[in-house]
Amino acid sequence: MAYTLQLTVKKIEHETDTIKKFTFTSDEIPLPPFGAGAHVTLHLPMGKRQYSLVNNPLEMKNEYVIAVKKISDHNGGSGYLHECIGQGDNISVSPPDNFFPLRTEAKHHVFFAAGIGITPFVSMMAYLKTIGRSFELHYAASGERECAFHRHIQNHFRSKSTFYFMKREEKIAKLKKALQNRTMGTHIYLCGPPAFMDILLEHSHKLRYPEKFIHEEQFQPAVLIENPQPFFVNLVKTKKTFMVSSGQTLLDALHEIDIYVPYTCRMGVCGTCEVEIEEGDVVHCDSFLTEEEKVGNMLTCVSRGIGHIKLRL
Amino acid sequence: MRPILILSEVRFKKDGLKEKELQKENGSSVELKLIDSPVDRKKIEQILKDKPLGTMLILYTGGAARKRIRRAANSAGFSHEDVRIGKMDTGTYCIFCSQCHRINRTASLEKSIICISCGQHLEPSNHYSSFQDAYLGYPIL
Structure with a gap:
C-alpha cells in the first residue's frame, strides 16, 4: 500500500474570501520532490481529497503549498479544511503524484484557467519562468476580488497573463478567440469547472x-454514477466470487480478498488498475481506455459491473 | 482532418503531386512545397515557421535532406510522429546490417543480400528506422 506523510500545517493564509492557502511541512523528514502540475492527496475524515501544489518545484523549501476553495x-473536504484545520495541526498526506505534467517537447505553453483551476498553473508558470521557457496564461474569474493569486500573477507574470472578468458571454467569446490560430509547438492546458x-x-x-496537444486536469472520474449498485464478480483464474457493495470500488473489493491489483490515480486517468473482462456488462467511468479497449477491459478504480461479471484474474 | 504540408525535392515532384491529390481526396487542406537540393536549412525553417497547430509534415526527399528537415521540424515544434516519410520509388533501398551496422544498398526488399562490410547474409525486413533511414536486415544463420 502507498505510504503517507505526517505533515504539520505551518501557515494558513486568506487568498480570497472563499479561498485559503495552506502550507504543510515536516521538521522530521525531507519532503519528496515534485514536478510542476503535481498534486497531493490529503487523508481527511470524510475521505481522500486531491489538491494541486502551487509552489515552484525548483524552489521547494521542504513545504507543500495548496489553495482550497x-x-x-x-x-465536506474543503469546508473541513477551512473550518476545522488550524496552524500547528497534523495531517496525513500522500506523496505527490503528477497526472498533469508539462510537456517537455512544447515550444510554447498556453494555460486556460477558470476560478480555483488556476492552482496547477501557478506552479507551472513559476517553473517555466525559472527555466526560461515560453508560456502565456488566460484566466477567467468572476471578478478581481474573487480571483485567487491575482496579485501574485500580476507581480510575477504580468506580461504573460490575460484576465477575463467580464460577463459570461463576452468571456466565452474572448477565451475562444484566444484559443484560435495556434501554431505547431504549442501545447494547451485547461483547468477549471x-x-x-x-x-x-x-x-x-x-x-x-x-487531442495530443490539449491537456486537462481531472480530479474526478470522467463519468460519475449517481446511484451505484452492488454487483457480483467471478475471478476465472483464481476461482473466487465476491460482491462489490454500492459504496465500494471494485479495486477496494479486490484488495479486500487479497487480490492485489496495482493502482495509482483512483480517478480513471492513469490506467494502472486495468483488468481484462471475460464476460458481462460494465459501466465505464474512466477517461483512459479507448472505445475499442473498453470492449474487453475495465479500470477497477472507477468502473462498475452490472449484475454479474467475470474477470480474467 | 489535419492540415498537411508536403515537402518534396524537385526530383520527387511527381510523388509529391500524387500525395497532394490523395490527401485532397481525403478532405485535408494540403500545401505542397518544392525544394531544391541540397536543402537550405534557413529556407526550410522559414517554410515550417508558424504552421497551424496539428499540421502533419510529409517528406519526399533523399536521406540527407530528410535528416536536415527533421531537425528543423523538431525545432519548429513538430514531434517525431508529426513527420511522415512518403513512399517513393527511388530504385534503391537501404538495409541496416544487424551485425556490423553498415548500411547496404539494394534494388529490392524481396531478395536477401550479403553485407558488403562483414559478409553476413541478411534478409531485408519491413522494419524501417527513421533514425538510420534504412530497413533492418535480419541475419540469416
Whole structure:
C-alpha cells in the first residue's frame, strides 16, 4: 500500500474570501520532490481529497503549498479544511503524484484557467519562468476580488497573463478567440469547472487541434454514477466470487480478498488498475481506455459491473 | 482532418503531386512545397515557421535532406510522429546490417543480400528506422 506523510500545517493564509492557502511541512523528514502540475492527496475524515501544489518545484523549501476553495460545510473536504484545520495541526498526506505534467517537447505553453483551476498553473508558470521557457496564461474569474493569486500573477507574470472578468458571454467569446490560430509547438492546458473545460475542448475540436496537444486536469472520474449498485464478480483464474457493495470500488473489493491489483490515480486517468473482462456488462467511468479497449477491459478504480461479471484474474 | 504540408525535392515532384491529390481526396487542406537540393536549412525553417497547430509534415526527399528537415521540424515544434516519410520509388533501398551496422544498398526488399562490410547474409525486413533511414536486415544463420 502507498505510504503517507505526517505533515504539520505551518501557515494558513486568506487568498480570497472563499479561498485559503495552506502550507504543510515536516521538521522530521525531507519532503519528496515534485514536478510542476503535481498534486497531493490529503487523508481527511470524510475521505481522500486531491489538491494541486502551487509552489515552484525548483524552489521547494521542504513545504507543500495548496489553495482550497470552500465549496462545502465542514462535512465536506474543503469546508473541513477551512473550518476545522488550524496552524500547528497534523495531517496525513500522500506523496505527490503528477497526472498533469508539462510537456517537455512544447515550444510554447498556453494555460486556460477558470476560478480555483488556476492552482496547477501557478506552479507551472513559476517553473517555466525559472527555466526560461515560453508560456502565456488566460484566466477567467468572476471578478478581481474573487480571483485567487491575482496579485501574485500580476507581480510575477504580468506580461504573460490575460484576465477575463467580464460577463459570461463576452468571456466565452474572448477565451475562444484566444484559443484560435495556434501554431505547431504549442501545447494547451485547461483547468477549471466542467462547463468551462467543455466549452474550450469543444472549440479546440472545432479548430481541429489533435487531442495530443490539449491537456486537462481531472480530479474526478470522467463519468460519475449517481446511484451505484452492488454487483457480483467471478475471478476465472483464481476461482473466487465476491460482491462489490454500492459504496465500494471494485479495486477496494479486490484488495479486500487479497487480490492485489496495482493502482495509482483512483480517478480513471492513469490506467494502472486495468483488468481484462471475460464476460458481462460494465459501466465505464474512466477517461483512459479507448472505445475499442473498453470492449474487453475495465479500470477497477472507477468502473462498475452490472449484475454479474467475470474477470480474467 | 489535419492540415498537411508536403515537402518534396524537385526530383520527387511527381510523388509529391500524387500525395497532394490523395490527401485532397481525403478532405485535408494540403500545401505542397518544392525544394531544391541540397536543402537550405534557413529556407526550410522559414517554410515550417508558424504552421497551424496539428499540421502533419510529409517528406519526399533523399536521406540527407530528410535528416536536415527533421531537425528543423523538431525545432519548429513538430514531434517525431508529426513527420511522415512518403513512399517513393527511388530504385534503391537501404538495409541496416544487424551485425556490423553498415548500411547496404539494394534494388529490392524481396531478395536477401550479403553485407558488403562483414559478409553476413541478411534478409531485408519491413522494419524501417527513421533514425538510420534504412530497413533492418535480419541475419540469416
